[in-house]
Amino acid sequence: xxxxxxxxxxxxxxxxxxxxxxxxxxxxxxxxxxxxxxxxxxxxxxxxxxxxxxxxxxxxxxxxxxxxxxxxxxxxxxxxxxxxxxxxxxxxxxxxxxxxxxxxxxxxxxxxxxxxxxxxxxxxxxxxxxxxxxxxxxxxxxxxxxxxxxxxxxxxxxxxxxxxxxxxxxxxxxxxxxxxxxxxxxxxxxxxxxxxxxxxxxxxxxxxxxxxxxxxxxxxxxxxxxxxxxxxxxxxxxxxxxxxxxxxxxxxxxxxxxxxxxxxxxxxxxxxxxxxxxxxxxxxxxxxxxxxxxxxx
Numbered sequence: 001x002x003x004x005x006x007x008x009x010x011x012x013x014x015x016x017x018x019x020x021x022x023x024x025x026x027x028x029x030x031x032x033x034x035x036x037x038x039x040x041x042x043x044x045x046x047x048x049x050x051x052x053x054x055x056x057x058x059x060x061x062x063x064x065x066x067x068x069x070x071x072x073x074x075x076x077x078x079x080x081x082x083x084x085x086x087x088x089x090x091x092x093x094x095x096x097x098x099x100x101x102x103x104x105x106x107x108x109x110x111x112x113x114x115x116x117x118x119x120x121x122x123x124x125x126x127x128x129x130x131x132x133x134x135x136x137x138x139x140x141x142x143x144x145x146x147x148x149x150x151x152x153x154x155x156x157x158x159x160x161x162x163x164x165x166x167x168x169x170x171x172x173x174x175x176x177x178x179x180x181x182x183x184x185x186x187x188x189x190x191x192x193x194x195x196x197x198x199x200x201x202x203x204x205x206x207x208x209x210x211x212x213x214x215x216x217x218x219x220x221x222x223x224x225x226x227x228x229x230x231x232x233x234x235x236x237x238x239x240x241x242x243x244x245x246x247x248x249x250x251x252x253x254x255x256x257x258x259x260x261x262x263x264x265x266x267x268x269x270x271x272x273x274x275x276x277x278x279x280x281x282x283x284x285x286x287x288x289x290x291x292x293x294x295x296x297x
Contacts, residue, residue: 022071022078024086027111030093030104034074034084046110051117054083055286058108058121060129061088062161062263063175073124080287083118085111089132091176095194097135097205105135112150120155122286123218126263127171127233130162134209137217156284157222158277161233161263162241165210168195171232174262214244223253223280225273227260253280 025033027046033039041050057077061070065088074084087108093100112121125133140147163171173187195203222245226238235256242252255276260268281287 022075024071028107030088030090031107031111032086034071034078034086036078045114046107047114051115052083053117053119055081055120055122056118057082057084058112058123058125058133059084059086060123060125060132061086062127062129063089063091063094063172065126065263077124080281082122087129087132089128091172094128094131094172095202097202097209101132101135101209102139102205104132105139108136109139109147109150112153113147116149116153119153120286121150121153122156122158122281123154124158124160125162126160127163127175128168130159130213131165131206131209134211134213135205137212138209141212141217151218154218154220156220156280156286157218158225158280159222160225160265161230162224162226162238163233164237164241165206166237167232167234168206171262174232214241216245216248216250219248219250221251221253221280221284223255223276225255225265225276227257227265229259230262232262 022034022036023039025035025039025041025043027033027043031046033048035052035054041048041052043049057074059070059073059077070086070088074086077084085108087104089101089104093104112118123133140151169188169191172191173184176187177183195206224238224242226233226235228235238256242254245252253276255265255272257265257269266273278287
C-alpha cells in the first residue's frame with residue numbers, strides 16, 4: 001500500500017509516495033506530477049524550470065477515486081521509466097463544465113504545451129476520465145497550430161471502463177453513493193433534470209466533448225478494457241467507440257471480460273490486465289522488451 005510523507009523539493013513542498021519513493025508535485029487542485037526522481041524544479045504557470053526529457057503518462061482518474069488507487073498505477077508506470085501527470089475531476093466540476101472540467105482541460109493542455117521535453121505521451125483514462133479527455137481535445141482543437149506538437153507526441157491510449165455521455169445518469173450516482181440505491185435513484189433523477197435544464201452551460205459541452213472523443217484527433221493506437229456486466233462503461237457504447245475509431249484508421253486493442261465491475265477490471269483480472277497492458281506498451285514501442293513484465297502494481 002502506498003503512503004504519503006512530506007519533503008522539500010527545491011523551493012517547493014512535495015509529497016513522497018512511499019513504495020518506490022516517488023515524488024509528487026502538486027501543480028493545481030486537480031493536477032499533480034509524479035516521478036521516481038527527487039523533484040528539483042520550480043513550476044510557474046505550469047512550466048517546469050528544469051525540463052525533464054522523459055516519457056509521460058496522462059492518468060485521468062474516475063470520480064472520487066482514492067489517491068492510493070491512482071498512485072498504484074503511477075507506481076507501475078514510473079517503474080517503467082515514465083513520469084505521470086495525475087488528473088482528478090470532482091463531481092461538481094463535471095456538473096458545471098465551464099467552471100470545472102474545461103478549466104482542468106486548459107491546465108492539462110497548458111502543461112503539455114509548456115513542457116514539450118516530455119515525450120512520448122500516453123493517455124490512460126478511467127470511466128469519466130474519457131469525458132475529461134474529451135474536454136482536453138476540445139481545448140486542443142481551439143488552437144490546432146499551437147497544440148499540434150502535443151497531439152503528435154501521443155503514441156498510445158488506454159481506456160478502462162470508459163463511459164459515454166448516455167451513461168452519465170447511471171455512473172454519476174453510483175460513484176457518489178455506491179451502496180445506497182435510494183440515494184442513487186434520487187441523484188439519477190436530478191442528473192436527468194440537470195441535463196434537460198442546463199443545456200447551454202452543461203449538456204451541450206458534454207455532447208461536444210463526446211463528439212471530439214469519438215472523432216479522435218489523436219491517431220495513436222488504443223487499448224480498451226471493459227466487461228459485459230458493466231452498466232456504466234457499457235459494452236454497447238464501447239463497441240460504437242471502437243467502430244468509430246477503426247473507421248478513422250486507429251488500431252484498437254480490445255479486452256472485454258464476461259464479468260467484472262466498473263473500474264474494477266484490474267482488481268478482478270490482475271494478471272491478465274497487466275499482461276494486456278504491457279504487451280500493448282511493448283507493441284507501441286513505449287517500453288523495451290526486456291522491461292516487459294518486470295514491474296508489477
